[in-house]
Amino acid sequence: MKLTKLVRAANTARLATYLIALWKLFRDPRTPRAAKITAIVVLAYAVSPIDLIPDFIPVLGQLDDLILIPLGVAAVVKLTPKPLWQQLLREAEVSREKLPRLVWGAVFVALFWAVLLGWFIWWLVTRAGA
DSSP states (O other): OHHHHHHHHHHHHHHHHHHHHHHHHHHOTTSOHHHHHHHHHHHHHHHOSOOSSOTTSTTHHHHHHHHHHHHHHHHHHHHSOHHHHHHHHHHHHHTTTSOOOOHHHHHHHHHHHHHHHHHHHHHHHHHHHO
């Protein structure tokens, strides 16, 4: 049981390193456009509370995170020049304890949910009036 917890913690730490590397890659001017777009999509999916398959569905809920995020990271690595990816991954490993501030990301997610809630309320009001 303890071994499973250690493996899970190690995988989580490695995933955090990859996500930090994706953030650094997105901000680096040497990154090709396709890699930047893919990196921001993977980051948005990883930190978003919205999942394609909700986590409360047994097995499938966790599989989307275990499959989609690593596939996204692999796609970004394939689209990025190898020396650039290696450099940014080393930087991410060094700065893993210091996470970047993502204030704009939190604002975006909050605005997204507010707009979605507003749309839903508007839809309910128009349905109730009809």
